[in-house]
Amino acid sequence: MANVSTITYRIKEHARRLGFDSVGIARAGELTAEARALEAWLAQGRHGTMHYMERNFDKRIDPTKLVEGARSVISLSYNYYTEKKQTDPSAPQIAMYALGQDYHDIVRARLNELMQYIREIAGDVQGRSFVDSAPVLERAWAQRAGVGWVGKNTNLLTKRQGSYFFLAECIIDLELEYDSPVKDYCGTCTRCIDACPTEAIYEPYRVDGSKCISYFTIELKESMIPEAYSGKFANWMYGCDICQQVCPINSQATPHHTPEFTPSEELLTMTTAEWKALTEERYKKLFKHSAVKRSKYLGLMRNISFLK
Numbered sequence: 001m002a003n004v005s006t007i008t009y010r011i012k013e014h015a016r017r018l019g020f021d022s023v024g025i026a027r028a029g030e031l032t033a034e035a036r037a038l039e040a041w042l043a044q045g046r047h048g049t050m051h052y053m054e055r056n057f058d059k060r061i062d063p064t065k066l067v068e069g070a071r072s073v074i075s076l077s078y079n080y081y082t083e084k085k086q087t088d089p090s091a092p093q094i095a096m097y098a099l100g101q102d103y104h105d106i107v108r109a110r111l112n113e114l115m116q117y118i119r120e121i122a123g124d125v126q127g128r129s130f131v132d133s134a135p136v137l138e139r140a141w142a143q144r145a146g147v148g149w150v151g152k153n154t155n156l157l158t159k160r161q162g163s164y165f166f167l168a169e170c171i172i173d174l175e176l177e178y179d180s181p182v183k184d185y186c187g188t189c190t191r192c193i194d195a196c197p198t199e200a201i202y203e204p205y206r207v208d209g210s211k212c213i214s215y216f217t218i219e220l221k222e223s224m225i226p227e228a229y230s231g232k233f234a235n236w237m238y239g240c241d242i243c244q245q246v247c248p249i250n251s252q253a254t255p256h257h258t259p260e261f262t263p264s265e266e267l268l269t270m271t272t273a274e275w276k277a278l279t280e281e282r283y284k285k286l287f288k289h290s291a292v293k294r295s296k297y298l299g300l301m302r303n304i305s306f307l308k
């Protein structure tokens with residue numbers, strides 16, 4: 001069998017061949033500082049009604065509780081940036097990541113291929129892969145693995161690509177060569193904090209999940225959005241990209257190469273009137289393979305009617 005250095009190199013090379021833009025590797029172990037921060041954040045109720053975040057705390061802070069004998073966390077980024085936009089900027093908006101087909105399916109398929117490749121070159125490797133699908137502190141691992149830094153808006157940023165990408169991980173019981181964290185390039189910039197319309201970024205590097213437009217439009221399952229936020233959503237009906245749009249690092253972003261992420265012309269050209277009159281039948285057709293299904297039809301209509 002090849003040595004650790006060669007295996008590490010070949011895994012990274014293959015990940016890039018599969019379409020991942022950045023790949024870094026960190027030694028698996030407990031995320032002690034992040035665990036304390038998460039504990040405090042949960043105790044302050046910053047997760048709102050996302051009670052699932054309270055569960056599996058042990059697994060969240062320690063990948064060896066998710067994968068027995070875990071030695072390495074391979075952290076990967078997958079670009080979703082597109083220059084295609086909804087043609088009517090005053091129409092209800094969908095966050096860029098959700099304009100195309102559901103990323104879970106697309107990235108999962110590539111992760112499976114990467115795991116298979118690792119077993120081909122390194123033998124009987126045990127592990128699991130994740131894309132926003134398990135209690136993994138993805139951004140903390142991406143930072144440790146040197147993929148990028150966590151910005152003041154809490155997104156993972158890379159100097160080369162900005163923040164318009166998904167994160168994914170392979171947690172495996174194989175020893176590899178490890179990367180070092182990169183520098184934080186946010187500097188004195190506060191654009192994301194200043195631009196957030198709901199003041200959800202309550203201090204640099206901390207977002208109150210329960211005040212974020214993404215939370216209200218996707219996670220909140222109640223029939224009403226609190227009236228106190230009326231008029232503060234700009235025109236976001238599913239997610240929010242404001243703190244990414246204003247981020248100067250995102251001027252580096254280049255378009256993805258994944259045809260499945262290309263939004264349909266129908267979706268891009270819908271007017272405000274069409275969104276308001278959206279039937280369940282058209283909703284099902286428009287979002288058949290989309291992450292937007294997460295909000296359900298009634299949730300999306302609630303969001304649309306909340307916009308001024």
Ligand code: SF4
Pocket residue numbers: 153195196197198199200201207211212213214240241242243244
């Ligand atoms: S996604 Fe929108 S609401 Fe949430 S922190 Fe960023 S700017 Fe604020």
Ligand code: SF4
Pocket residue numbers: 151152153154185186187189190191192193243246247248249
């Ligand atoms: S807008 Fe400025 S402070 Fe915020 S994440 Fe980007 S670089 Fe960092």
